[in-house]
Amino acid sequence: xxxxxxxxxxxxxxxxxxxxxxxxxxxxxxxxxxxxxxxxxxxxxxxxxxxxxxxxxxxxxxxxxxxxxxxxxxxxxxxxxxxxxxxxxxxxxxxxxxxxxxxxxxxxxxxxxxxxxxxxxxxxxxxxxxxxxxxxxxxxxxxxxxxxxxxxxxxxxxxxxxxxxxxxxxxxxxxxxxxxxxxxxxxxxxxxxxxxxxxxxxxxxxxxxxxxxxxxxxxxxxxxxxxxxxxxxxxxxxxxxxxxxxxxxxxxxxxxxxxxxxxxxxxxxxxxxxxxxxxxxxxxxxxxxxxxxxxxxxxxxxxxxxxxxxxxxxxxxxxxxxxxxxxxxxxxxxxxxxxxxxxxxxxxxxxxxxxxxxxxxxxxxxxxxxxxxxxxxxxxxxxxxxxxxxxxxxxxxxxxxxxxxxxxxxxxxxxxxxxxxxxxxxxxxxxxxxxxxxxxxxxxxxxxxxxxxxxxxxxxxxxxxxxxxxxx
Amino acid sequence: xxxxxxxxxxxxxxxxxxxxxxxxxxxxxxxxxxxxxxxxxxxxxxxxxxxxxxxxxxxxxxxxxxxxxxxxxxxxxxxxxxxxxxxxxxxxxxxxxxxxxxxxxxxxxxxxxxxxxxxxxxxxxxxxxxxxxxxxxxxxxxxxxxxxxxxxxxxxxxxxxxxxxxxxxxxxxxxxxxxxxxxxxxxxxxxxxxxxxxxxxxxxxxxxxxxxxxxxxxxxxxxxxxxxxxxxxxxxxxxxxxxxxxxxxxxxxxxxxxxxxxxxxxxxxxxxxxxxxxxxxxxxxxxxxxxxxxxxxxxxxxxxxxxxxxxxxxxxxxxxxxxxxxxxxxxxxxxxxxxxxxxxxxxxxxxxxxxxxxxxxxxxxxxxxxxxxxxxxx
Amino acid sequence: xxxxxxxxxxxxxxxxxxxxxxxxxxxxxxxxxxxxxxxxxxxxxxxxxxxxxxxxxxxxxxxxxxxxxxxxxxxxxxxxxxxxxxxxxxxxxxxxxx
Numbered sequence: 046x047x048x049x050x051x052x053x054x055x056x057x058x059x060x061x062x063x064x065x066x067x068x069x070x071x072x073x074x075x076x077x078x079x080x081x082x083x084x085x086x087x088x089x090x091x092x093x094x095x096x097x098x099x100x101x102x103x104x105x106x107x108x109x110x111x112x113x114x115x116x117x118x119x120x121x122x123x124x125x126x127x128x129x130x131x132x133x134x135x136x137x138x139x140x141x142x143x144x145x146x147x148x149x150x151x152x153x154x155x156x157x158x159x160x161x162x163x164x165x166x167x168x169x170x171x172x173x174x175x176x177x178x179x180x181x182x183x184x185x186x187x188x189x190x191x192x193x194x195x196x197x198x199x200x201x202x203x204x205x206x207x208x209x210x211x212x213x214x215x216x217x218x219x220x221x222x223x224x225x226x227x228x229x230x231x232x233x234x235x236x237x238x239x240x241x242x243x244x245x246x247x248x249x250x251x252x253x254x255x256x257x258x259x260x261x262x263x264x265x266x267x268x269x270x271x272x273x274x275x276x277x278x279x280x281x282x283x284x285x286x287x288x289x290x291x292x293x294x295x296x297x298x299x300x301x302x303x304x305x306x307x308x309x310x311x312x313x314x315x316x317x318x319x320x321x322x323x324x325x326x327x328x329x330x331x332x333x334x335x336x337x338x339x340x341x342x343x344x345x346x347x348x349x350x351x352x353x354x355x356x357x358x359x360x361x362x363x364x365x366x367x368x369x370x371x372x373x374x375x376x377x378x379x380x381x382x383x384x385x386x387x388x389x390x391x392x393x394x395x396x397x398x399x400x401x402x403x404x405x406x407x408x409x410x411x412x413x414x415x416x417x418x419x420x421x422x423x424x425x426x427x428x429x430x431x432x433x434x435x436x437x438x439x440x441x442x443x444x445x446x447x448x449x450x451x452x453x454x455x456x457x458x459x460x461x462x463x464x465x466x467x468x469x470x471x472x473x474x475x476x477x478x479x480x481x482x483x484x485x486x487x488x489x490x491x492x493x494x495x496x497x498x499x500x501x502x503x504x505x506x507x508x509x510x511x512x513x514x515x516x517x
Numbered sequence: 518x519x520x521x522x523x524x525x526x527x528x529x530x531x532x533x534x535x536x537x538x539x540x541x542x543x544x545x546x547x548x549x550x551x552x553x554x555x556x557x558x559x560x561x562x563x564x565x566x567x568x569x570x571x572x573x574x575x576x577x578x579x580x581x582x583x584x585x586x587x588x589x590x591x592x593x594x595x596x597x598x599x600x601x602x603x604x605x606x607x608x609x610x611x612x613x614x615x616x617x618x619x620x621x622x623x624x625x626x627x628x629x630x631x632x633x634x635x636x637x638x639x640x641x642x643x644x645x646x647x648x649x650x651x652x653x654x655x656x657x658x659x660x661x662x663x664x665x666x667x668x669x670x671x672x673x674x675x676x677x678x679x680x681x682x683x684x685x686x687x688x689x690x691x692x693x694x695x696x697x698x699x700x701x702x703x704x705x706x707x708x709x710x711x712x713x714x715x716x717x718x719x720x721x722x723x724x725x726x727x728x729x730x731x732x733x734x735x736x737x738x739x740x741x742x743x744x745x746x747x748x749x750x751x752x753x754x755x756x757x758x759x760x761x762x763x764x765x766x767x768x769x770x771x772x773x774x775x776x777x778x779x780x781x782x783x784x785x786x787x788x789x790x791x792x793x794x795x796x797x798x799x800x801x802x803x804x805x806x807x808x809x810x811x812x813x814x815x816x817x818x819x820x821x822x823x824x825x826x827x828x829x830x831x832x833x834x835x836x837x838x839x840x841x842x843x844x845x846x847x848x849x850x851x852x853x854x855x856x857x858x859x860x861x862x863x864x865x866x867x868x869x870x871x872x873x874x875x876x877x878x879x880x881x882x883x884x885x886x887x888x889x890x891x892x893x894x895x
Numbered sequence: 896x897x898x899x900x901x902x903x904x905x906x907x908x909x910x911x912x913x914x915x916x917x918x919x920x921x922x923x924x925x926x927x928x929x930x931x932x933x934x935x936x937x938x939x940x941x942x943x944x945x946x947x948x949x950x951x952x953x954x955x956x957x958x959x960x961x962x963x964x965x966x967x968x969x970x971x972x973x974x975x976x977x978x979x980x981x982x983x984x985x986x987x988x989x990x991x992x993x
Contacts, residue, residue, distance in 0.1 A: 085954055087924070087975050092953060099922050101903040132973070137794060145794060167955050177958075179937045179948035180896065186952035189972075194920065194927045195900040221900045282937070282946045302896050312955070320790065426950070427957060429942045441684045442529070442694045445554025451561040452681045454774075458942075459756060459817050459957040459968075464950075485554055491792055494954075495815035495968075498755060498779075502805050502812065504798035513782040514799040515621070657991075756968055757941040758989045775941060775988045810992050815968055 049153045050146070051128060055081045057373050058144055058157035059127075060135050060315065063091020064359045065351025066163030067118040068366030073161075074127035076374040076381040081155065082122070083133040083146055085494075089119045091165050092185060093359045096193035107220040108192065109213070111255070111359065118363065137491035138162075138319040142346045145491065145504075152500050159346055159373040162316055163366060166309035166352035169331070169411065170468050171206065172418040174277035176305065177426055180284025184214045184306035197223025200301030203287045205229035205276055208308045208409045209256055209358075215263040227298060228263065229289050230271040231307065233412045243404035250401030252358075275414065278303050307411040311353045314461060318489040320344055325482040328406050329356055330416065331467060332486055338392065339372035340365055348372060356406075360398035367391055417471050424472065425465040427458020432472060439476045446470060446487045459495055462487045522548040522693075524866060525712055525721035527700050527735060530560035531676065531851040532825075532858055533727030534683035539863025541690025542596075548719055549687070550712065553697040557789055559729060559851060562822025564752060564780045565676035565772070566765055567609060567853050570643045570668035571628060577635050578878035579831050582857060584641070587670045589856035594674070601685040605678045606773035612671025613651065614767040615662050615807050622663040629666050643668040657761055659809040665766075673765040675773055676852045695719070700728070703738040705840050710739075723842040725866055729825040732833075732847045740839030742881040743847055744828040749784040751821045753797050753804075755814040762808070769804050777811065779804045789821045824849055834862060834879040836871050844871070845881070897930050910980040912936070917982075925971035925982060926952060926959040936961075941988040960985060967993040 057073040059066045062084035070082040090097035094115025102108055122129065130148060137145035142157045168183045175181065184204060190196040197218050202225050204215055211228075218225055240247075247253055263269070275290035278300075288297040310331035313323060322343035323332040333355055340348040348369040351362035368391045375382040418424060418432045430453050435443075438452035446462075446469050449455050455469055456462035462469070466487055474484045492501070526537040529551030537549045552558075569587050573580030587609065594607040616622040626645050633641070648664045687694050698714035703724065705711070712719045726735045732743040757775030765771075768780050782796045797819050805812040825847055827833045832848030844866055848854055865871045905920040912934055919928035926949045929936035937946040938960060949959035952972045959971040962983035967990060971982075983993075 085973065087922075087973075096922075101905050101920070101922070102900065103902050103904075137792075139791065167953065168951065177945065177947060177950075179946050182949065183951050186950065189952040190897060190927050190930065194923050194931065195903040196897040196927060196931050197900055198896065199898040200896050221902075223898075223900075427942075429940065429945065438681075441681075441688060442551075442696055444696045447554045447561070448696075451558075451677050452684070454677070457818065459815070459960075460955060461818070463955045488555070488790070490790075490818065490820055491794070492816055492819065495756065495817050497812065498753075498801050498805055498814050498816050499812035501753065501794070501816050502798055502802035504794050506795045506798045506802070510793070510795045510799045513784050513796050514803065516783065756989060759987075759991050761991050813966060813993070814989070 048130070049148050049151065050081055050130060050155050052079065052155070054156040055079045056157070056377050057159045057161060057370070058083065058155060059161045059163055061091060061163035061165055061351070062086070062089040062129070062131070063163060063165045063351060064093060064115070064118065064362040065165070065366035066091065066161070067122050068363040069161045069163060069350055069370040070127045071118070071122040071125045072367050072370035072385065073373055074125035076378060076385060078374060078377055080127040082127050082129045083135055084129070084131050085134050087131055089122070089129070089131070090115050092189070094118070095189050100192050101195040102192065102221065108217060114359070134494050135315060136494050136496050138315055140320055140344055147496050147500060150497065150500065152496065152504060158377055159348065161366070161369045161373065162347060162349045162353055163351045164312045164315055164353045166356060167312045167463060168306060169308050169310045170464055171305040171307050171415060172422055172424055172468050173415065174422045175279050175284070177423050178278050178280050178284045179282070180280065180301055181278050181303045181305065184211055184304045187304050188214045188217065191217055191221060195221065197221045198302050199224050201226050201299055202302045202304065203227050203229060203298065203300045204304045205231060205273065205287070206306040207232040207411065208306055209252065209405065210309070211306045212256065212259045212263055214304070215267065216259045219263065219266055225267045226300070228267050228269045229273045229276060230269060231273045231276065231412060231415055232271070232409060234272055236408050236410055240404050240407035243407060247401035247404035252401055252405070274412070307415055308409055309352060309356055310467060311356065312463070313353070314463060314489050314493045316342065316349060316353065317486065318491055318493050319347060321347060321349070323486070325480065328403070330410065340369035341372065357399050357402055361395060364391055364395040364398050368395065416468065417475055418468065424468045425455040425458065427460050428454040430455045435469065435472055436476055439473060443473070445473060445485045449473065450487070456487045461489065461493065521709070522546050522719070522721040524723045524725060525550060525710065525719055526725045526727055527712065528727035528729060529694060529696065530558055530727070530729060531680055531855055532729070532846060532848065533725070534680060535855040535858035536725055536727055536846060536863050536866065537692055538683045538686050538690065539859035540867055541687065541692040542859070543863060543867045545867055547692045548721060549692060549694045550698045550700055550714060550719065551694065551696045552699050557730070557823045559822055559825045560680055561677065562752070562789070562820060563676050563852055564770070564778060565673050565852055566612070566767070566770065567607070567672040567674050568612065568850070569641070569670040570612065570614060570666060571632065574628070574632055574635065576831050576878065580635070580641065582832070583850070583853060584670060586854045586857040587672070589860055590672070590674070593856040593859055597679070597682040597686065600689055601682045603678055603682040603685060605682055606675040607672065608674070608765070609670070609672030610764060611667060611669040612673070612765045612767070613655065613665045613667050615651065615658070615665040617661050617803060617806055618663055625666050641668070642670065654764060655762070657808050657810060659806055661806045671765065673770050674852060679852070679855065700735065703735065705739070710842065723866060724844070726843070726845040727847070729847060730823065732845055736845050739843035740837040741835055741843060741845045742884065743833050743845050744881070744884055745826060745847070746828040747787060747826050748824050749786045749789065749821050750781040750824055751792060751796050751800065751819060752781055753779040753801055753816055753819040755811070756817050758814055761810070768800065769807060777814065787823055789823050792819060792821050825851065828884065832879045833881050834871060834876045835881045842869070899931060908976050908978050910976050910982055912982045913984055919976040923976050925961060925963060925974045925976055928976050929971065929982070936984055938985045939987055944987055962993055965993060
């Protein structure tokens with residue numbers, strides 16, 4: 046599976062094999078378009094359907110019915126003519142729809158008539174004191190290990206944060222016999238009132254009943270502390286304890302593993318590096334690409350589907366994948382497009398899948414103290430830059446994330462801002478009394494993931510390229 | 518932005534910052550007007566060499582000016598350290614330009630000869646070394662390295678930390694830094710300059726235009742001339758690795774943090790948001806031929822930056838005859854020349870006149886009519 | 896920190912961590928195998944030498960960097976284990992030649 050693309054050009058290249066990418070690639074290939082699906086992981090599924098084709102968890106009910114939906118998507122894709130390459134890291138995408146992909150240590154370039162970015166989401170940074178200590182991980186990390194290797198926590202385990210994924214993970218850990226000592230719920234009580242006007246839509250959404258029963262299942266077995274307003278991790282070279290404040294009372298508990306989660310945000314790196322316009326989403330508190338109703342971005346020929354378009358969960362991602370693929374088919378092979386489900390039907394499906402989302406976004410809007418750290422708390426994990434360092438830079442003139450790089454190297458490490466970018470924007474916005482939109486984001490460029498120097502050196506070069514470099 | 522200033526410096530990059538810091542150091546009341554987060558900033562795209570070799574072919578005064586800057590850099594670094602506590606990691610133990618193959622070696626030898634035949638070469642000390650001599654200093658070079666030129670005056674610095682040190686120093690000197698204020702118009706009335714920005718007008722007795730390539734449009738507002746010919750350069754950077762490179766090279770240097778910077782192209786393209794991977798490929802291919810072990814390192818970032826480049830490649834320092842008190846300063850080597858800008862240019866601006874014996878050769882009057890060929894050595 | 900669920904019936908794969916044999920399972924990523932091994936797999940950062948373990952397990956945080964079969968700074972969470980694979984825990988900056 047880790048062989049280079051078979052062709053130099055495709056009608057459609059889909060990047061990412063999560064729900065949106067699987068659906069998009071299958072739709073495009075079934076309509077007869079030459080389709081290439083590139084994915085960084087070992088197998089299909091993305092994060093939500095992680096290891097769907099290989100999980101050692103055989104007790105189906107332990108992962109839940111929503112997980113196994115992914116198997117059908119994979120089956121549909123594999124039945125299609127789409128070419129699928131795993132362990133393929135796309136490191137560049139440009140306005141000419143040229144894609145550079147690293148497979149097995151060598152880079153290939155492919156051209157596409159249409160690109161569908163389905164690069165999904167990543168977990169929102171959770172910059173609390175001690176979050177870089179060994180033993181502090183994201184909830185998603187634990188879920189990845191659970192799905193792909195049937196690994197469960199067995200030391201003293203604390204889960205902290207909020208959001209639907211947190212409860213799902215807790216339920217899955219318990220079902221597989223793992224250990225959870227305490228859950229610290231950081232959902233702001235005031236959010237319940239703010240979310241109330243949107244509750245009706247949520248009550249009629251499929252998430253409601255499932256979510257409620259999952260919370261009940263977890264609460265029956267684990268002590269849950271709600272209304273947590275402060276949180277920190279401590280230890281000497283290794284997590285030893287977790288401190289929190291709830292109801293004005295501070296408590297410190299010993300811990301070997303702390304799993305953090307406060308929602309997911311679009312993974313914007315490839316899209317931004319391609320020059321796609323993004324805007325600050327005031328509700329979801331993240332950067333979202335500016336898209337039309339078919340998922341088309343500001344760069345002609347590139348559409349975005351799935352959580353990378355707008356956080357909406359797996360069901361919405363699948364529909365967004367189909368919508369983006371249908372738009373590509375309409376443009377490239379109108380006759381084949383006519384045979385696909387009507388756009389209006391797909392858009393109705395999307396509306397249904399997204400029902401209740403505003404309620405969730407409002408309810409689980411993370412509190413400022415968990416998004417905007419202070420003092421010695423590390424913001425940029427790669428370059429080890431603290432909140433105070435950033436405020437000091439603002440005080441001497443740093444206006445935005447790009448000037449901040451010059452002052453403090455934030456975002457210049459290998460993660461390229463994925464783990465600090467949102468924090469930097471919000472911290473600077475607060476410090477400067479501006480909106481995140483005014484502050485902006487890092488200017489991202491290829492390679493969006495590291496590649497070896499030899500790999501870059503092997504890219505074909507012309508005489509003019511050589512002349513541009515070699516001079517007396 | 519109220520209050521009157523002795524000097525307003527237009528441009529807060531390395532060049533403007535060095536001059537402003539130097540003026541603050543002399544007790545002047547200084548304002549720095551700068552653009553915001555997204556603009557073409559050579560100060561955060563540069564290669565950070567403090568470089569002498571090959572500078573000034575065709576203009577001996579530039580060689581002398583560069584050597585002077587190199588010699589004054591130590592004083593700048595130590596004053597910045599003393600004032601701000603920031604170590605800018607200046608290293609001046611000599612630098613190399615490596616050649617691959619015999620043709621390149623021959624061409625470089627010619628260049629070294631031409632440099633030596635020029636006035637002012639006495640201090641220059643640039644010499645050609647065989648591959649085996651290079652290997653004594655740079656043991657990890659690969660078999661394709663045919664030799665190279667070496668100049669003991671060459672060095673490098675952490676240019677981002679230098680930028681930060683200047684800006685940290687602004688606070689101590691009471692210099693007012695005003696970002697997000699691009700200057701759209703300049704006039705002079707009542708003996709003072711009025712600079713129009715989106716956030717109001719600023720007044721100052723003198724002005725220094727240090728806005729990089731934008732000097733071309735600003736200079737004529739005060740009777741000055743700054744013909745620019747910018748080019749684009751790409752740089753590739755690797756992850757941090759253990760120290761392996763004891764000297765900087767024209768196209769490869771290891772930063773004090775451990776990353777390896779690989780430069781640099783010269784392109785007519787002026788869009789700094791795009792990249793040409795085939796050009797990065799030439800750069801990295803040459804780098805791994807010079808140091809084969811680099812091939813395994815991961816490239817973590819690459820970027821394109823727009824060089825500030827006067828049309829003939831040499832610096833422009835000038836003062837206005839029609840608008841006394843207005844100065845213009847622009848050059849490519851904002852890092853190398855930072856010490857001269859902080860000490861010499863600032864001193865001359867403070868006293869109100871440029872000294873012809875020091876910088877007369879850099880007057881824009883040299884352009885006459887048609888632009889000369891670019892012989893800068895970049 | 897983590898243990899394997901009994902239902903995991905995947906075949907074993909032997910890898911070596913700093914020379915010590917570790918039993919992984921086919922399909923594990925290097926990072927998962929390290930976290931399941933019970934061994935001290937903390938790397939130290941290239942910036943300050945601070946100890947770290949994997950944080951995200953999905954290829955975005957780069958805290959799982961590890962030397963695999965002599966090649967440094969690889970993302971352990973994206974690389975599946977293979978029989979006989981040699982893993983070295985990295986301390987500080989990547990070494991020359993690795």
